[in-house]
Amino acid sequence: MTDTAVRVRGLRKRYGDVDAVKGVDLDIRRGEVFALLGPNGAGKSTTVEILEGHRQRTAGEVSVLGADPAKAGRGWRARIGIVPQTSNEDPQLTVREMVRHFAAYYPRPRDPDEVIEAVGLAEQATRRVGRLSGGQRRRVDVALGIIGRPELLFLDEPTTGFDPDARRRFWDLIQGLAGDGTTILLTTHYLDEAEALADRVGVIAAGRVVAVDTPGRLGGRATASARVSWRGPEGPQRIDTDSPTQVVAELSQRFGGEVPELTVTRPSLEDVYLSMIGATK
Amino acid sequence: MTLALKLGLARGALELKTFVREREAVVFSFGLPIVLLLIFGTIFEGEVGDTGVDFRQYFAAGIIAGGIMSTTFISLGISIANERDDGTLKRLYGTPMPRASYFIGKTVSALVLSVAETAVLFAVGGALLGLEPPATPQRWFTFGWVFVLGVAACTLLGIAVSSVPRSGRSAAAVLNLPYLVLQFISGVFFVFGDLPSGVQQVGALFPLKWMCQGLRSALLPDVLLAAEPARSWEHGRIALVLAAWCIGGLVLCLTTFRWKRRHER
Ligand SMILES: Nc1ncnc2c1ncn2[C@@H]1O[C@H](COP(=O)(O)OP(=O)(O)OP(=O)(O)O)[C@@H](O)[C@H]1O
Numbered sequence: 080m081t082d083t084a085v086r087v088r089g090l091r092k093r094y095g096d097v098d099a100v101k102g103v104d105l106d107i108r109r110g111e112v113f114a115l116l117g118p119n120g121a122g123k124s125t126t127v128e129i130l131e132g133h134r135q136r137t138a139g140e141v142s143v144l145g146a147d148p149a150k151a152g153r154g155w156r157a158r159i160g161i162v163p164q165t166s167n168e169d170p171q172l173t174v175r176e177m178v179r180h181f182a183a184y185y186p187r188p189r190d191p192d193e194v195i196e197a198v199g200l201a202e203q204a205t206r207r208v209g210r211l212s213g214g215q216r217r218r219v220d221v222a223l224g225i226i227g228r229p230e231l232l233f234l235d236e237p238t239t240g241f242d243p244d245a246r247r248r249f250w251d252l253i254q255g256l257a258g259d260g261t262t263i264l265l266t267t268h269y270l271d272e273a274e275a276l277a278d279r280v281g282v283i284a285a286g287r288v289v290a291v292d293t294p295g296r297l298g299g300r301a302t303a304s305a306r307v308s309w310r311g312p313e314g315p316q317r318i319d320t321d322s323p324t325q326v327v328a329e330l331s332q333r334f335g336g337e338v339p340e341l342t343v344t345r346p347s348l349e350d351v352y353l354s355m356i357g358a359t360k
Numbered sequence: 361m362t363l364a365l366k367l368g369l370a371r372g373a374l375e376l377k378t379f380v381r382e383r384e385a386v387v388f389s390f391g392l393p394i395v396l397l398l399i400f401g402t403i404f405e406g407e408v409g410d411t412g413v414d415f416r417q418y419f420a421a422g423i424i425a426g427g428i429m430s431t432t433f434i435s436l437g438i439s440i441a442n443e444r445d446d447g448t449l450k451r452l453y454g455t456p457m458p459r460a461s462y463f464i465g466k467t468v469s470a471l472v473l474s475v476a477e478t479a480v481l482f483a484v485g486g487a488l489l490g491l492e493p494p495a496t497p498q499r500w501f502t503f504g505w506v507f508v509l510g511v512a513a514c515t516l517l518g519i520a521v522s523s524v525p526r527s528g529r530s531a532a533a534v535l536n537l538p539y540l541v542l543q544f545i546s547g548v549f550f551v552f553g554d555l556p557s558g559v560q561q562v563g564a565l566f567p568l569k570w571m572c573q574g575l576r577s578a579l580l581p582d583v584l585l586a587a588e589p590a591r592s593w594e595h596g597r598i599a600l601v602l603a604a605w606c607i608g609g610l611v612l613c614l615t616t617f618r619w620k621r622r623h624e625r
């Protein structure tokens with residue numbers, strides 16, 4: 080068994096005359112949480128759906144858990160879990176009926192009631208899916224994605240429509256799964272989510288991967304110059320510097336103690352991301 | 361295979377549960393043949409030719425065949441088109457569920473609904489129009505195989521035809537047109553022998569005509585043969601045509617079934 084869960088080389092996808100994915104390379108290790116970021120229409124869902132075996136690629140090599148998703152069979156599907164970007168459950172079934180039924184498809188399912196509890200739907204377990212709120216319905220998707228105890232979990236914008244509390248609980252859930260060794264590939268538009276969950280993030284724009292790194296180092300974030308800002312006698316001041324500690328020490332001397340409204344910041348993941356996306360336009 | 365069967369039965373149960381909870385489906389697809397039987401059963405009058413057989417009973421036998429087609433061909437065609445459109449099929453495709461289980465589930469639910477539909481039509485037809493169940497074991501046997509072959513053919517065709525509508529929304533409209541036309545040219549609303557011969561020939565190409573004829577042979581007295589164009593119940597030919605449609609439907613299902621929407625490849 081290799082320690083690579085996903086290996087992609089030169090992946091291309093054309094829809095008619097639209098080049099959606101133009102040569103993507105990707106390596107995801109077993110047990111890793113990998114976040115795919117990118118603007119609308121960048122090709123995230125297309126890439127993910129090719130890895131799930133839902134779409135056919137135009138060109139390139141793809142290996143997911145050692146198999147080609149375009150040809151893989153039932154045994155392979157039992158090892159992956161899918162939470163699609165959009166979906167519809169049968170509105171007439173209850174949450175529990177639905178989750179129990181899907182559990183029967185898998186050889187080693189998780190306990191349905193535990194899964195319902197884990198996604199925070201215990202109180203709604205006997206309610207029909209059609210009568211859930213949007214965010215609650217989304218949690219059913221997540222439940223169905225993890226019910227089969229997947230080795231590799233695909234999450235395409237899983238937390239869209241979650242309230243802040245539900246999102247935090249979802250993060251805990253994902254961290255728990257990752258702690259148990261589940262490999263996770265997620266796409267998201269929330270940079271805090273990527274930062275909280277991902278071991279590495281890949282930024283994809285216009286069908287190409289423009290950067291892959293840990294959230295802390297992406298785009299030279301760790302070594303980027305820091306910004307020191309404060310309020311001086313003539314108004315708000317700021318300096319971009321590579322030695323913020325020294326600047327603060329000097330300021331402290333100048334003000335003879337406390338520096339008014341002092342902050343030291345480095346570019347946030349969002350800053351880095353936005354400048355990266357801006358550069359590809 | 362046993363797993364596919366087990367999960368197929370579980371899916372069938374789930375489909376039935378959904379169907380019963382979906383009040384609209386119950387009222388419209390399940391109720392339509394019953395309403396038709398009630399309305400036309402009280403409007404129509406007279407006998408079939410000079411055979412002395414009440415036309416309303418002739419009509420009742422036809423509407424049972426139409427009811428089978430409604431709970432199989434129409435229901436399945438629409439529900440599968442919708443499931444393709446809303447991503448239900450895609451989701452199932454992404455699980456290790458054996459593909460056969462989906463079709464077993466659909467077949468099981470269609471079969472159960474057809475039996476229920478037929479039972480209700482029998483009850484209503486019996487109470488209102490004096491329609492009697494098959495009189496002899498032999499006729500029960502005829503009824504049985506015509507029913508089973510008819511359900512099988514229409515189920516397979518329903519699965520196959522679900523790929524024709526461009527979206528779930530248009531499915532009902534797309535499927536009801538041929539269904540309605542077939543009812544007119546297959547001997548449901550009119551005595552088949554009274555139709556122009558060109559129309560009879562077209563009707564004879566499709567399964568509904570043969571289902572109607574088979575059910576008449578099981579439910580109505582043999583004096584009716586005088587009004588049948590062939591002067592015979594043609595059991596061999598009924599079996600042959602329905603079996604041919606089963607095979608054709610199966611081939612269509614195996615070659616054209618899509619788990620994804622039209623543009624999702
Ligand atoms: N079925 C399709 N037919 C034609 N074009 C498509 C199809 N699906 C996607 N596309 C196009 O391919 C490109 C990539 O789409 P994709 O869904 O992969 O983007 P995404 O990164 O997931 O975007 P979002 O963040 O909005 O979900 C887009 O330009 C889109 O219009």
Ligand SMILES: [Mg+2]
Binds near residue numbers: 123124125164235
């Ligand atoms: Mg997407």
